[in-house]
Amino acid sequence: MSEASTTHYALLGAPTEYLTPLERPGLEEAQAWCRDLATTHYENFRVATFFLPRKVRPHFESIYAYCRVAEDLGDESSDRLIATRLLDTWGAMLEECYDAPERSTHPVFVALRETIEACNPPRQLFLDLLHGFRMDRYKTKYESWEELLEYSHYSANPVGRLVLWVCRYKEESLALLSDNVCTGLRLANFWQDVVEDAERGRRYLPAESMLRFGVDEGQIVGRVFTPEFGAMMQDLVVRTRAMLLEGGALSLHVDRELKVVLDLALKGGEAILNGIERQDFDVLRGSPMVSKARTAGLLVEALAGKIRVGMAT
Structure with missing residues (x-):
């Protein structure tokens, strides 16, 4: 490899733990690196992969590691040019x-x-994710529901499609159902994190919805809840719930082990939406957190499902 190409792929400016090593690691060492990143950075990932067949877990861990590093590279610097350069380098390494x-x-x-x-x-799924991370660097406010769907097309949907692909489901009809699930989950997280996103200078509430219901940005910054804001959030929750319900039909077409993971994700999204509804759609007073008891209940349900799968095979 030439000196120029070595420098090109050195990820200069990235966190130390993400720098490219001088020597190529063996497969087991590389998979262990990805597993450690996945299980130490996101506890729910460890829980989810527990319910998958052992033989496919390394694939999920490598995909997660790709996404995790890419997201961190995009967020590493407040300088858009540096972040874009790091993402471009990551994309070249993918190629x-x-x-x-x-x-x-x-x-x-x-x-x-x-x-x-x-x-x-498909290579394009990984490239689409990179495009989604680049969008985070230059787009901080969304004007319409359609813009949010476009953002989710790049930032969320490829993950679901990769999961299906690894599990040998390649039908486009199933991928479209997965898109509904992934987009619905992304939107549910946006709705619960309205205040937190505003503090970071981001607004995912579509401007068209704010205009329709008579909500202004000052209410978000000032945390001023009104009946109009509540009506807007109710509308967004209803639309998101319908999307998750439609995507949930995917459970009818996948094996029982993947169904357990899918159902856990869907119930998690529903729990968020239910939490928003329980506090009368007032997300300005703080994110509606899913209770520990409810989280434990979801895990118990998923574990019971895995046990049933094991007994049936």
Whole structure:
């Protein structure tokens, strides 16, 4: 590898733990790196993958690691140019992983190559995710429901499609159902985090909805709840709930182990929407957190489902 290309893929300016090592790690070492990143950065990921067959877990861990590093690279610097450069470098490393895998030295791409060889996921899904992370750098406010759907097309939906692909479900009809689930979950998180997002200079509440119901941005910043704001949130929750319900039909078409994971995700999204409804749609007083008891209940239900799957096989 030339000196220029080595520098190009060095991820200069990235967090130390994400820098490309000088020597290529072995597959087991690379997969262990991805597993550690997945299970130490996001507890729910460890829970979700527990319900999947052991043979596919490394693929989910490599995909998660790819997403986690990319998201952190995009958020690493307040300088948009630096963040964009890091994301572009990550994208070039992805292309190398597909086209010249013997040159990949970052543990994420050593591990991801095994996933590519075993499952042949479309490259475009990974590239779409990068586009979603780039959008986060230059777009902080959304004008319409359609703009939110476009954002989710890049930032959320590819993950669901990759999950299906790894599990050998390649039908576009199932991918479209998955899109509804992933977009619905993303929107549910937006609705519960209105205040937190506002503090970061972001607004995912569509401007068209604010105009329709007579809500202004000052209410969000000042946390001024009104009946009009409540009516707007109720409308957004109803639309999001319908999207999750439609996507939930995916459970009828996948194996029982994947169904357990899917149902857990759907119930988590429903729990968020129910929490918003329980506090009369007033998300300005704080995020409606899912109670520990409810979280434990979801996990118990999922575990029981896995046990039933084991007894039936």
